[in-house]
Amino acid sequence: MSKKLILLFALSTTSCLNAQTKAEQAIKTFEQKYPQEKIHLMLDKSSYIAGENLRFKSFVFDGYTTSAISTSLFLELYDSNKNQIGKKMIPLFNGEGSGNIALPASLKEDIYYIRAYTSWMANFSEDFQFIRPVTVYNPSSPSKLIADFGEWKASVYPESGSFIDGFNTKVAVRIQSSGIAPSEWEGYVIDVDNPDTKITTFTGFDQNIGLFHITPKIGKKYQLIVKDKNGRKQNVMLPTVTSSGIGIQVVADKDNIKYTLTSKDISQDSQYYTVLGTINNQLVYKAKIGKISEGSQYSISNQQLVNGILQLTVFDDKEDVISNRLVFVQPQLLKVKQPSLQSVSLKNTPRSKNSFDIPKDDNYSNYTVLVMDANTRSTEEDQSLLSSLWLTGDISSPVINPAQYFTKNRNTEALDALLISEKWTRFNWKSIISGNYPKIRYQPENYLSFKGKVNIEGKPAPKTDVNLIFSSGSGPKVFQVKSDDSGFFVLKNLIFEDSMKFSYQLNSDSKEYNNNYSVYFQPNFNFIPYSKNLPSVSYKLTPRLPDDKPSEEINRVINALNTQKIISEKVINIEEVKIKGELKNKTKKLNNELSSALFRSSHEDVFDFVNDINTSSAINILQWLQGRVAGLSLQSQNGTSIPYLRGEKTTVYLDEMLATPDQISNMSTSEIAMVKVIKGFFAGGFAGSNGAIAIYTRRGNSDGKIIDRSQPSQLRQITLSGYDKETPLENPVYESDSFKNIVSDTRSVLYWNPFLDAQSQKSVPLEFYNNDDAKKYRIIIMGYDKNNDIPLYYNEVMP
Template sequence: MPVFISRVFFTLLFLVPVLLRGQSMPSGSGPVQSFEQYRQQTLQEKLFVHTDQAFYLTGETMWFKVYYVDGSRHQPLDVSTVTYVELLDKEKKAVLQTKVALNPDGGNGSLFLPSSLNSGNYLLRAYTSWMKNFSANFFFEKTLTIVNPFKPLGLPLLREVPEYDVQLFPEGGNLVQGLASKVAFKVADASGRGVTVRGWLLSGQNDTLARFTSHKFGIGTFSVTPSEKVPYRIVFRDGQGRTVTRPLPTIYPQGYTMRLEESTGDKLTITVNTNLEGSSLVSLFAHTRNEIKVAEVRPIQRETTFSIDKKTLGDGISHFTVFDAQGKPVCERLFFKRPAQPLAIALKPDQPSYASRTKVTLDASVATAAQGRQANLSMAVYRLDSLAETASGNLLSYLWMTSDLQGHIESPDYYLQPGNEGVALATDNLMLTHGWRRFRWEDVLNSPAPGKKQSKRPFTPEHNGLLIHGTISDSLTGRPIPNIVTYLSSAGKPVRLYVSRSDSSGRIRFEMQDFYGARNIVVQTNPQDSLYKITIANPFSSTFSTTRLPALSVSESKTSQLLNRSVAMQVQATYWGDRVIQYQYPAVDSSAFYGKPGESYLLDVYTRFPRMEEVLREYILGVMPRKKQGHFRLYVPNEPYRTIFEDPSLVMLDGVPLFNMDKVIEFSPLKIKQIDVITNQFFIGPALFPGVISFMTYKGDLAGFPLDPRLLKLDYDGLQLQREFYLPRYDTPRQPTSRLPDGRTLLYWNPNLKTDAQGKGRAEFYTSDQIGTYVVEVNGLTADGKAGSQHTLFEVKNSPK
């Protein structure tokens, strides 16, 4: 670690009392100020995506809700307004992509799974523009299983000898000669599932030095006092007698070790040992998601002990770091404190079982509403079968655990159970085998002080809507072209125009408000220059995490269940297709970007002329056609000064700027519905226009106007239009007897179920013809960051004859 970092670290330590524990840290102290400064400058966003299920067939629709919170306090954020959602295959290629609008209540959307997808496990990931500044390991990720019932599963052949992933983790980080240490191990199969094993630590002479067994999910520990001269090896044996051998991690001749133990009286004891001669000081620094909880300096000869009150630590994962006298981090350890008061969600169906095509009333309530905390819930109700091996996701375990740990966490919900010895041991083993992923000391201590210049992030938060980025360069040399005004527009209604000026690196940026659905965009400069090359950047991230997808594990023995669900899906598509595909269009400002025009003309109220020049000269008072050097130009009067602008006005057709007025004059006026005129100077972004003339066709589709071939025209997806979840009703005596089949296996989806002031919410829906056990899954979040998850079951049986 650089010398100046150690100086900064010890400066921070001695700005506060030598011992800080069991009390709130002063807000003005050095460490608090430094960490708060870091947290504000490098805002960490967290996303969690609740999908309606975790197993799908092609032809079905995946519904999802996005929760968006601050990474430290888990409170809803109002910074980014767009989240990017992708479905990646095993080659990390995006097979589906979409952009979803975000607000403080999160966002929601859907993805139709086409029949072109092959059966397999896919990675769903979500991130914001700001999150692209950091590692892709920070993105939200979850594994989904998708089966294409119209193609062979193509399952991999089972290996006779399984390939086990064996990892060893000395507590604190390293093994040091002559110092006793705990070593954690994790044994997993190719799919990432833990394997139950027994093990032996053997010396070079095959003497058994330790015996051990895995505890939960293939994770366990053993103790060793290593000698650099002894060759160690570890033998693991699974339940079928197959063995795997690994060497002990590197043994260092000198260094430090740490040991964390939970003692009585709600205390943690952290013991630091060293074999270095002349050691003087060690320091313990602890934070919970970048909020400092402990800072303590102690003298050390061979051993020293820190006693920490667990009440000092925040809920969730705390990160302990030991520094030597030079400020170099020498040991690290994680500790998990179960959230004391998660959001308690209660679910109560009005009956334990239902007949087909009958009404279900399901009450949801949260315990914190008595304190004025209303909750935002997402709820899915689907048929439970053996096809899906995992639940659709738990907000509580993700925020408090999974999002702060490296690597795959098997069954994270297990660790959030009410505490007992077994869960506590498994949790501590998990902390030993998974590192912290959201924090580096160098980033904190090197962050610039307030008022100093910060390194520029390439991606900015999308505060007001979708940002479209691009570049302008020389088409021959590739050199970026600065200071060029560029226009982006999309023909249609309402009329919108976006203007950007390229910076010193040729970069342009357009902030797109109310930009929804698949659109055709036009990007151009003025004047058109054939030497300019305009490139629009792909908004999706090109970096990927280290996550590996497990192989598909759907057994051929489940063919009948797959067939049943596939038939139900096809029945729904055949008989209900038109009803289930309905979209909710957002409420947007329908007026043009220039607001109310000074003059507006509906041409249908006038006698039609065959030429545009006659229309402009006879009817449109605010437009002055002039010819200069044999070419037409259009001017407007400079109101209220009764003079004519010296420069031509901005002319648009359906929002697309036009620069060849000869083509405008030759265009048929019979295709024009309306002409708006702005008769004064108009600012938009970095550009100033001497008036605006806006032509609008009947359909807003340019009506065949010949655009300049040098401009850039491409299809671009805006924010996703929200699809409405269809809920059939059987509330009349005749409807339940309808012969129209109802094959729904997903009965209900509501991404925004709000509780009232008393903490109560209600969902009402009808069962289908599909009998079986149904699960209700709910995730929820309050405005102050209280998260919770809950599920319950009910039965659907055949209707009585």
């Protein structure tokens, strides 16, 4: 995690507590060298029909803060037979990314699976990659999906794994099913020799977990009988009662985590015991205990901890694990920010205009916003940003509806019982103590990276200079690279969508190589095969009968798909009219010619030096900008003017490549075609939310107004594939006559913006239009305070 947690010590009852154990050294190495990423993926809907666009927003975390390790996210779509039917690669900006997957209209009705991972995550267990089933309907498919009430299985987990004679023990009961798990179930415990007497009874908390207490006695055999509301029953034997051992009992309250060590008839071979507490593989607590006294309780203050899973492990003096327990820190008080919406205007009339403002908070560069017809289910109702961050991102077993443990009406006892049934599998203590760490096969790259090879007359060309002339929508960009001793070179840190063409030429005066050389490229990134089996789901396929008709909900979605196509066509037509009307605006035309999509923002100041502005008297472009851009100031450092925007150092780009202020300090303004100052978040930014100064140099074109720079001759051309381009969700504007003739509007997603700029105004305004019959709206807003490692999360139904 970005902020190091403080190591808390308990009073040592033996020798020096500060002596570092092998376990401590091992966990420090694991934390520093093997950080663990996890993913949350929010979809715009929970189910789809064939032909729709599946849209997603991704958050990649390193522990409990957004990850700075990976800059690319890989997504794959599988059918139920594990055949890959689609894949995407998207860039990550401060751990966040978004995109869409077009579901072919030919897809058969079935359950499909989205897999999301980073290259760094592929070094570790696949259990922690993101896999989500997605329901796709298709009324023309020969088979249809129906609910599958499959067999379920119950398992028992005594707290800390010990079942000791005479000790009152909490026992978690875990339900797992290949289909729909029972929502209502109960159980009781009997002595096998006296089956007519119920020792204790309990009712399951939810579809995952239940809990009971029992004081076992040596020589007794206990059996658990679990029964669901349909009368299905299962018998489970409890563990054999032991006459000796060590156990740990844990209680988490608002202020402290309290634990008690219990023991019975243990040997005196161990001179002391060590208790280590870790959060996100980071050591946060240590205690050394010489003798386990009956009923001795220890307390860990929550003051220096964070919400998340704390692993408490008891070691003997040989550093063998004696007992282990997972517990959630402060489940009663979740540290979550929630915006208070302002200027709320929500109506339930057909096609009405609705709006609200999100108050500005300087800790957020952007928000993710989804507004739905409240009758449509969101994926956040099952697995939320909070549950991925704090629970399922760190455990490997399937959990039904994990979001329930982090809602306003959450059951903290159920969450604790769930963690009794879990083990921390990010690492194994015995393995890392012995020095057995994961093998790193995939290093994270900075965005796109390509390996090139130069051949001359069919042989590798070492130490050879090559000119590369890129064309990415913002004019030519010339780079010179030099091959290594084997003829290879690497292009790093590229960000572009779809494809990018470029030409190349040897930087040599020799004519003998003009037709006898070549440059080959291969990407330094790969989609990595998935070896595990896909998870089971609660649906199965059955033949569709001739008289089967689609449900009302499916008909609504089909109608919405057709409506969305009409909306998109009208928006495109409107944009084409706008573009034609704006051709006379030469500055906008120049901006479109020179700047790529990643360097465009709704909050930018553009200065046109070709058509508009006379800079003949300007000495330095940054000095010229000062006084013309609100919030821009210059500070002199070692004789160089450093630009600051809103009091913070900002980034300079030259033809959309990172540049330093001294690189442009002596640049003639006659060489500049356009400058734009971007305020707030933009997709191509490296410097967070503080915007940038983008300078574009003059290039040759037909009107003769731009300087024509000499270009290398006899160029050869090649194309590189980049990130997958996102298709935005087009929204109707019913105040415009263009949308008046839409017959029916049954859209369930009314607004979707995975990167809503949060820095440019005092508050962030948002507008959307209702469908034909929605009476309530589900509004979901997500963000992450990277300064304080606190999620922002809003998920409410209004009005």
